[in-house]
Amino acid sequence: MRTHFIAIGGSAMHNLALALHHKGYHVTGSDDAIFEPSKSRLSKHGLLPEEMGWFPEKITSEIEAVILGMHAREDNPELVRAQDLGLKIYSYPEFLYEQSKDKTRVVIGGSHGKTTITSMILHVMHYHNIDVDYMVGAQLEGFDTMVRLTQDNDFIVLEGDEYLSSPTDRRPKFHLYQPNIALISGIAWDHINVFPTYENYVEQFEIFIAKITNGGILVYNENDPEVKRVAEAATNPIRKIPYSTPSYTVSDGVTLLDTPEGPMPIEVFGAHNLNNLAGAKWICQNMGVDEADFYEAIASFKGASKRLEKIAEGKGKVAYKDFAHSPSKVAATTKAVREQYPDRKTIACLELHTYSSLNPKFLKEYEGALDHADVAVVFYSPDAVRIKKLDDISYEQIAESFKRDDLLIYTNSDDFKNFLFNADLDNSALLLMSSGNYGGLDFDEVKNLM
Incomplete structure (x- = not known):
């Protein structure tokens, strides 16, 4: 499949480009500026544009999918050319959904903790050699890219950002994924430039819950009053699983998590991270990992990049x-x-x-x-x-x-x-x-x- 990325150099965009390249797609892209580490990673796989800038003449009818990054503007000449030719134009999350329509979609949402929880889940899966597709917002130890897409994997784990999908698609990204299993870690007003009122921001999470597939699962942080209210008010036919911060102690700079087998030392610390861990545990259990195996794996989780x-x-x-x-x-x-x-x-x-x-x-x-x-x-x-x-x-x-x-x-x-x-x-x-x-x-x- 021939795909072209408009603004290929972004953190998320270049990782998706690499994932499609590994999947066997024919990938091209353009950007007006590309910085490290995107530049070296694209260059390594022959995906770095030969010159910076926008080149509408490179947009032809042979391209089967155009993926539009947030960095591009609505009047981008390549975008205008693609529209004139009637090509199929996807936002980043829209294309991810197309790639995962036949998979069990696990979407991690919330104002904070998304990356950490997604990283915890992927760490546990990687530890137990369970292969899943994924998209996460940070580079993880043991993972080559932030995006993985395959034909065969049953699950895809997606970090569900509430920010806009693209310059031409003003829907929040996590509205497009239609999760089978969803998690909400917390709700605290953010992105004031897009959601000018607190009520408008909270509404995005209500819509997210409504988009969970019938018979799906919502895992939610009951320690957050707003999350608890929104989750309990939802009336669509889904199963709801609350979680809360587990018991733990700190001794000589080491955090000990209370488990059925006794106190267990862990690498991460802080009540918010222990809360994230509790949510990740429920998600992993619903993906087939039992509690004991979760604890065994999570003990070695050191955290996502730039997160404590x-x-x-x-x-x-x-x-x-x-x-x-x-x-x-x-x-x-x-x-x-x-x-x-x-x-x-x-x-x-x-x-x-x-x-x-x-x-x-x-x-x-x-x-x-x-x-x-x-x-x-x-x-x-x-x-x-x-x-x-x-x-x-x-x-x-x-x-x-x-x-x-x-x-x-x-x-x-x-x-x-x-x-x-x-x-x-x-x-x-x-x-x-x-x-x-x-x-x-x-x-x-x-x-x-x-």
């Missing part, structure tokens, strides 16, 4: 980075580090980088998010605010939003680095939370601080 990922450790000090940016995830991640290292100073640094986090109307949602830190730091770039065409935000607005008198605020990357590299890190746990890089911070340099 340990980047350095020295005597009496440790550093983690995390993708956390939403208020609820920032609070949970900071609390997890505090709980794991109760006798150390917790230094929590947060970069406000996403559209929502830089929106003055959304900032108030961060009240208390850094309360579990001994030293709380916020970095944001005024340039990022301008690039996103948002209203300017001030020191005063940041300070008022977090409700913390001793909050340190930096708007210059050099000033932030100066703080970081001169901080007293003895007997401390450093947490760097961002979906960016603090204006150019090399995380490898942090290793030198340990």
Whole structure:
């Protein structure tokens, strides 16, 4: 099958391109800029475009499927040409559904925890040599790509993002998958640029539940009041399985999970990750893995990339980075580090980088998010605010939003680095939370601080 990717260089798009290439498809693609690691990975398999840019003359009637990435614009010349020729144009999630119509679709949704739960499930399957198709939002240890598609596998595990499908398809991605088995980990308002009200955001999860196939299964986090309400209010003919945070203890920096066989040491930590683990267990059990086998496998799970990922450790000090940016995830991640290292100073640094986090109307949602830190730091770039065409935000607005008198605020990357590299890190746990890089911070340099 001949497929062409418009904006092939994206994290998700290039992984799908690689998956189709491995499946035997004829894959081509275009983009106006491709960065690492996408560039090297595409080049390795002969899929890197010879030159950057858009080339409508390459769009011919022989192409059987055009896959449109979010990076492309509605007036993209290749897209316009494909429309003129009447070619079949898919969004990324729409094409994934086409590839999995005859499989049992397992979709992991929620405002936070999606990647971690999906990663836990795939780790357990990989541990027990159970081959499944998948799409996950992070590179996992032991997996070559973030997408796998085959003809033969019975299950496909999909991370169900609630963001828009493509520039021409304004539906949330997870509305297109029609799960047989679904999970919702939490609901906390996000993507304010797309869902301007909390009610509008919650409605997307109600629609997601309604799209579960008749006779399907919904696994949901009953510790989250909104998830519990939405799940219990659903009237479609599905089976509902609630889960909650399991019992655990922390001893000498090691988290011990209570299991039927007694306390078991695990690599991940924090109440939110233990909650994620409970959800993953129910999904795995519904995919045929019994409880004992789940525990055996999950003991060696070290976490998804950039999700409480340990980047350095020295005597009496440790550093983690995390993708956390939403208020609820920032609070949970900071609390997890505090709980794991109760006798150390917790230094929590947060970069406000996403559209929502830089929106003055959304900032108030961060009240208390850094309360579990001994030293709380916020970095944001005024340039990022301008690039996103948002209203300017001030020191005063940041300070008022977090409700913390001793909050340190930096708007210059050099000033932030100066703080970081001169901080007293003895007997401390450093947490760097961002979906960016603090204006150019090399995380490898942090290793030198340990």
